[in-house]
Structures are given as structure tokens and as C-alpha cells.
Amino acid sequence: MKKVLALVLAMMMALGLVAAVAEQPTYHFEIVSKGFQSTYWQALYKGALAEIDALNTEAGYEMITMHMDGPDSESDVAQQVQQFTNALNANPDGIGFAAVDQNAFNDLLAEAVEKKIPIVGFDSGVPGAPEGAIYANACTDNYVAGTIAADNLFAAIKDRIAAAEGVVRVGEVNQDATGESVTSRGRGFIDKFIELASAEGWGVAVTGNEYYVNNAQGAVAEADAKIIIEARVPATTQVDQCANEAAVILNEADTIAIFGSNQTAAEGIIAANNNLFVLGSGEGQIVGAGFDAGSAQKAAVADGTLLGAITQSPLDMGKVTIDVLLAIVRGEEYQELYDTGCAWYTAETMNDPSIAPNLYD
Amino acid sequence: MEITSKNRKSSSASFIRSSAFQRVIIIAVVVLLYIFFYARSTSFRRYTTIVQICSNMYYTLLMAIGVTFPLITGGNDLSMGTGLICYSLIGSYLIRICGWPLWAAIVITIGMGVLMGTINGVIIAKLEIPPFIMTLSMMMFLRGMGSILTNSYSGTWPDGADPGAGFRNVFRLIVQTPSGRMPVPIGMIWMILLVIIMTIVLNHTRVGRYIIAIGSNKEALKLSGVNVFKWHVFAYVISGFMTGLAAIAYAATFPNITPGQGAGFELNAIGAAIIGGTSMTGGSGSVFGTFLGVLLIALLQVGLPFVGLNADWQLLITGCILLAAVTIDKMRNS
Numbered sequence: 001m002k003k004v005l006a007l008v009l010a011m012m013m014a015l016g017l018v019a020a021v022a023e024q025p026t027y028h029f030e031i032v033s034k035g036f037q038s039t040y041w042q043a044l045y046k047g048a049l050a051e052i053d054a055l056n057t058e059a060g061y062e063m064i065t066m067h068m069d070g071p072d073s074e075s076d077v078a079q080q081v082q083q084f085t086n087a088l089n090a091n092p093d094g095i096g097f098a099a100v101d102q103n104a105f106n107d108l109l110a111e112a113v114e115k116k117i118p119i120v121g122f123d124s125g126v127p128g129a130p131e132g133a134i135y136a137n138a139c140t141d142n143y144v145a146g147t148i149a150a151d152n153l154f155a156a157i158k159d160r161i162a163a164a165e166g167v168v169r170v171g172e173v174n175q176d177a178t179g180e181s182v183t184s185r186g187r188g189f190i191d192k193f194i195e196l197a198s199a200e201g202w203g204v205a206v207t208g209n210e211y212y213v214n215n216a217q218g219a220v221a222e223a224d225a226k227i228i229i230e231a232r233v234p235a236t237t238q239v240d241q242c243a244n245e246a247a248v249i250l251n252e253a254d255t256i257a258i259f260g261s262n263q264t265a266a267e268g269i270i271a272a273n274n275n276l277f278v279l280g281s282g283e284g285q286i287v288g289a290g291f292d293a294g295s296a297q298k299a300a301v302a303d304g305t306l307l308g309a310i311t312q313s314p315l316d317m318g319k320v321t322i323d324v325l326l327a328i329v330r331g332e333e334y335q336e337l338y339d340t341g342c343a344w345y346t347a348e349t350m351n352d353p354s355i356a357p358n359l360y361d
Numbered sequence: 362m363e364i365t366s367k368n369r370k371s372s373s374a375s376f377i378r379s380s381a382f383q384r385v386i387i388i389a390v391v392v393l394l395y396i397f398f399y400a401r402s403t404s405f406r407r408y409t410t411i412v413q414i415c416s417n418m419y420y421t422l423l424m425a426i427g428v429t430f431p432l433i434t435g436g437n438d439l440s441m442g443t444g445l446i447c448y449s450l451i452g453s454y455l456i457r458i459c460g461w462p463l464w465a466a467i468v469i470t471i472g473m474g475v476l477m478g479t480i481n482g483v484i485i486a487k488l489e490i491p492p493f494i495m496t497l498s499m500m501m502f503l504r505g506m507g508s509i510l511t512n513s514y515s516g517t518w519p520d521g522a523d524p525g526a527g528f529r530n531v532f533r534l535i536v537q538t539p540s541g542r543m544p545v546p547i548g549m550i551w552m553i554l555l556v557i558i559m560t561i562v563l564n565h566t567r568v569g570r571y572i573i574a575i576g577s578n579k580e581a582l583k584l585s586g587v588n589v590f591k592w593h594v595f596a597y598v599i600s601g602f603m604t605g606l607a608a609i610a611y612a613a614t615f616p617n618i619t620p621g622q623g624a625g626f627e628l629n630a631i632g633a634a635i636i637g638g639t640s641m642t643g644g645s646g647s648v649f650g651t652f653l654g655v656l657l658i659a660l661l662q663v664g665l666p667f668v669g670l671n672a673d674w675q676l677l678i679t680g681c682i683l684l685a686a687v688t689i690d691k692m693r694n695s
Binding site: 235238240244252294361 | 403404405407409410412413416417504514515517520521533541542544614615616617619621622624625662663666667673675676
């Protein structure tokens with residue numbers, strides 16, 4: 001009798017255990033980023049992974065699993081379309097997504113809506129996506145980030161513009177004219193620069209890539225301009241092509257400043273300067289500003305080759321993306337927009353506790 | 362008199378059909394393009410533009426010289442671009458993460474190139490797998506391997522005040538002048554020496570003769586008792602070795618090596634070799650011609666942005682030149 005009782009109790013315990021395990025919910029998230037091309041994406045991946053580890057530790061079991069993918073380069077639209085299709089086919093509980101081309105995913109996003117798979121945009125997200133596809137966005141306000149770069153660069157060269165007898169040139173290297181993040185930064189920089197210059201009574205003309213020329217707010221004709229902003233875009237997002245475009249701007253006799261709107265563009269400017277030695281903040285030197293981090297750019301800011309750069313918070317962006325996806329699938333409250341912030345850093349401020357953790361190598 | 366005239370006609374016809382004629386055309390195109398850029402852009406006229414053209418040439422030239430040998434055998438090597446990034450990332454990982462000395466990382470970087478080149482060669486020569494398929498597979502393998510081994514992290518080789526940063530001076534020496542720092546592209550000296558050495562290897566050694574013979578008549582070479590397998594593999598070993606060197610040149614020229622890049626680099630190298638007169642069907646080629654092909658591509662890459670045309674135009678124009686080169690090759694051989 002005792003044996004039978006023990007057996008029954010053991011079976012009940014086993015069933016209880018199975019039931020307890022069965023009650024433990026598990027979630028699988030797919031993350032499709034713009035690539036692993038720069039250490040920026042790797043930092044974002046690290047941020048997401050660290051948050052999953054923390055949540056799993058707190059839960060006491062593997063509650064969340066994640067698979068992250070991204071194209072080989074940020075211009076590889078077809079590859080990202082395939083990766084997003086794979087992510088959809090995996091039937092995940094949610095998808096984190098940063099699109100390389102905001103126009104290429106409408107059908108796939110509609111399919112996600114049909115399958116009721118929630119999507120959280122990060123970095124540049126997916127502007128113009130079909131209604132209901134993107135539940136929330138965790139991103140930097142890239143337009144604002146561009147204006148911050150313009151603010152700081154303008155302050156550094158304002159006196160030189162005033163003292164210049166003729167026209168002066170400010171360069172801008174953007175790795176593309178399609179992705180939301182880069183184009184917003186590029187436009188933000190140009191618009192703010194025009195606004196600041198106009199307040200001083202200086203006209204600004206924008207030349208170069210058509211997208212940036214056509215979208216500039218308040219630009220004047222070249223003949224009426226005191227400042228020319230020359231926006232350049234390479235054919236591919238490789239650093240050597242960015243360097244070739246940057247070299248043209250740095251070689252112009254009237255160039256006084258240059259801005260690279262992401263890590264690859266900034267590294268292209270640094271690579272071009274390695275042959276030209278024209279960047280710096282001394283007399284007659286070209287003042288440079290970058291975006292994001294990476295060891296080469298950090299070294300350039302630290303030694304004064306670049307005046308400074310804008311850092312985003314990729315670690316936070318990864319963390320917030322996971323948190324929001326989890327809140328959505330659990331039916332908890334969430335906001336539609338999470339601004340993960342950005343900041344201007346220089347050689348003096350790059351070791352500040354609020355900035356240093358985001359300056360990845 | 363009539364005979365002399367006929368001889369003259371036939372010698373000029375044979376010159377037009379020769380690969381030397383193609384090289385003369387490329388030199389003329391390079392000179393004309395340089396004059397065009399020089400005339401159109403005052404910024405282009407600077408000394409530093411030449412330095413920049415040289416910087417653009419180093420890694421492409423090393424790959425292009427390397428791929429000339431498999432091309433002459435009638436093969437190809439599509440794995441060079443991703444191989445370059447993979448070997449360079451591994452070298453950076455050994456220096457930065459494992460704390461290896463620079464020389465050891467250089468040895469491993471080149472060694473990786475030789476190893477992968479050997480694997481390509483052995484499988485192509487032994488199993489007779491089409492070179493396109495084999496090296497395409499290797500291209501994908503190396504792209505993945507570079508990311509996996511380095512956990513998808515970017516890499517940098519010693520720079521600035523780092524110990525060992527002097528290796529960058531092998532390609533570009535910085536000289537202090539009264540007007541400031543001046544870069545001297547001394548890497549071009551090594552490149553020219555390499556072109557001379559590899560020209561001798563191709564045209565005046567047993568290695569070169571057998572590699573050309575594999576491309577022109579492999580069966581006849583086999584029947585004459587030559588170890589075709591060995592020399593066929595050797596063509597890919599040269600390609601791998603050169604890719605290893607290109608990985609170091611790339612790391613010395615650019616501030617960062619990022620995983621996932623590199624695919625497409627090999628197309629410039631292969632394009633340059635074909636523009637320079639290397640036959641797509643194998644059996645003939647010229648290292649000097651390859652050098653001219655790389656010079657032409659680098660000139661377009663650097664020069665077109667100076668005249669307001671972006672790199673899309675560079676791709677378009679390079680495509681047209683490549684098509685012209687292949688057409689000339691076809692006409693020459695028919």
C-alpha cells in the first residue's frame with residue numbers, strides 16, 4: 001500500500017513539475033538589423049543579449065531566445081529582404097527591425113500584420129510602414145542628432161566664416177541617400193546649418209547629391225551664397241569609396257569643415273586625411289566632425305584630428321528593443337516611441353560616465 | 362620591295378593582334394584620363410591625389426597579380442575579396458585580443474592565404490570541380506569564417522602610438538617638410554618590384570611556363586610527362602599568397618577592418634587583369650598588363666569624384682572598358 005502511495009505521490013510530483021514547466025512561457029524574437037558592418041551593430045547586439053541574459057536569470061529559465069541577422073553591407077537591400085522573409089517564416093513572437101531601405105518591405109510588413117507578429121523598429125526603424133505593422137520604435141532622433149552636429153561645428157567655425165573674404169565650403173559625406181538614419185542626419189545637419197548661418201545673414205547653397213540638395217530647407221542659389229554645403233554620397237557603403245569622396249572635399253581650397261554622418265563615412269574622412277593631413281582645429285585646418293564611435297574615430301577625436309562626434313546609445317537601443325517586444329507579447333503597456341538619445345562628445349568629454357559606455361571599439 | 366611591304370603589313374597586323382597592343386591602348390587611356398581630370402579639376406592637380414591613387418591601388422594590385430595566375434590556367438579565384446577581410450580580421454584579432462607580436466600576425470595572415478589558396482588549388486586540380494564553383498564556395502566560407510572567428514567584431518591593426526604601428530610606413534612614409542607633413546607612397550616601389558619579379562616568374566621560369574601551358578593545352582602538357590596537378594595547384598597558392606599580402610596592405614591603408622566587407626573586391630582585381638590582357642579562356646596573360654588595369658581602375662575611382670561624377674559612373678565606365686577588353690581578347694584569339 002505504502003509503495004502504491006509513494007508511486008502515486010511521485011507521479012503527482014512529476015506531473016506537477018511537467019505542468020509547472022508547461023506554464024512557463026517562452027518567447028523567441030528575431031532581430032533583423034542593417035548589418036554587422038560596423039561595431040555600432042555589434043554594440044546593439046551586445047545590449048540586446050545582455051538584457052535577455054538578465055531577464056532569463058530573473059525568470060530562472062530560458063524565457064527568451066533571440067536570433068539576429070543583418071546584411072553584409074548597409075546597401076544590400078535584396079539580402080535584407082531575404083533575411084526578413086526568413087525571420088517571418090520562423091514564426092517568432094516578435095521581430096526587431098531596422099530597414100536598410102524603407103520602401104522595400106511593404107509587402108512583407110503587410111504579411112507580418114496578417115500573421116499578427118509584432119514588430120519593433122530600432123535605429124532608423126521603418127518609416128512609412130503599413131499601418132499597424134510597427135508597434136513601437138526604439139531609436140535615436142536622427143534628424144535632431146544631425147542638428148546637434150551642425151550646432152557644434154558651426155560654433156567652431158563661425159569666426160572663420162565671418163573673417164573669410166570669399167565663399168567657404170562645408171563638406172558632408174553620407175554613405176547613402178536611401179536609409180532613414182543617414183538621410184535624416186544629413187538633412188538635420190544641412191537644415192540646422194542653414195538656419196544658424198541665416199541668423200547671421202549668410203546665405204547657404206547646397207550642392208552635390210540630388211537627394212540632399214532637393215531636401216535642403218532654406219538654401220539659396222550658389223551665386224548668392226557665403227557658404228556652400230557640399231553633400232557627397234559614394235556608390236557603395238565601403239570605407240574606401242567614402243574616403244575617395246571625402247578626399248575631393250578636403251582637397252578644395254575653400255573647405256573649412258566636414259561632417260561624416262555615420263561611422264563608415266567618418267572613417268572614410270579619417271582615411272582620406274591620412275594622406276592629406278588637413279584636419280584639425282589649428283589655423284587654416286579643416287574642422288571635422290563624425291558620428292558614432294569605433295576605435296579609429298575615437299582615436300581621431302582623442303588626438304584632435306576630429307573636433308568631436310555624435311554618439312548614440314546602441315547598447316540601450318538593443319536593451320529597449322527586447323524590453324518593448326516582451327511588453328507587447330505579454331500584453332503589458334508600452335509607448336510607441338522610445339528616444340534612446342544621442343550626445344556630442346569631444347576629447348574632453350569622451351571619458352565622462354554618461355558617454356564612455358557608448359563609445360564602443 | 363613588294364615582299365617588304367607585305368612583311369610590314371603582316372607585322373603591324375600581328376602587333377594589333379598582340380596583347381602588347383592592348384597594353385599600349387591602356388597606357389593611352391590612362392594618360393588621356395589623367396589629362397582630362399587634370400584639366401577639369403584644380404583640386405585634382407595636387408601631389409596628394411597621386412598618393413591617394415597609390416593607396417587605392419595597393420590591395421587591389423596584390424590581388425590582381427595573384428588572380429592573373431589562376432586566370433591564365435583558365436580558372437578563377439572569387440574568394441580573394443572575402444579572404445582579404447577574413448585574414449586581416451584574424452591578424453587583427455591575434456594582435457589585439459591574443460596579444461601576439463606583429464610579425465607573428467603577419468605570418469599567420471599570409472599563411473592563411475597560402476592555406477586557403479592550396480585548398481582551392483587541390484580541390485580544383487584533383488577533383489576537377491569548376492574553379493568558379495570552388496572559389497565561390499570558398500568566398501562564402503571565408504566570409505562566414507572571418508565573422509565567426511572574430512565574433513563579428515571589427516578589427517584594427519596597430520596605429521598611431523601603438524607598438525608596431527610602423528608597419529604602415531612600409532606603404533606610406535610620412536616626411537616632415539618645412540610646409541608640414543608629406544606622405545610618400547613608397548609602397549609603389551615595392552609594387553613595381555613585385556611586378557618585375559612576378560613578370561620574371563611568369564615569363565622566364567618553369568612555374569610560369571607550365572602555368573601558361575595548363576591554360577593553353579593541358580592535355581599536351583600531361584602527355585609530355587609534366588606533373589600538371591602540382592603546377593595547377595601552385596597557381597592558386599600564388600593567388601592565396603598575394604591575397605594574404607593584400608590583407609596586410611588593406612590593414613595598413615584603412616583605419617578599420619569590418620566583417621562582411623570584401624565581397625566585390627575580387628571583381629576589381631579580376632577586371633583589372635582582364636583589362637590588362639589576361640585571357641579569360643586561359644593560356645596568356647601579363648603581370649604588367651594587370652598593373653596597368655589596376656592603375657586605370659584606381660584612376661577612375663579617384664578621379665571621377667573630382668569632376669563631379671560619383672562612383673556609379675566609375676562602375677559604369679569600368680564595365681564598358683572591361684567589355685572592350687574582352688572583345689579585343691576575343692578578336693585577337695579568333
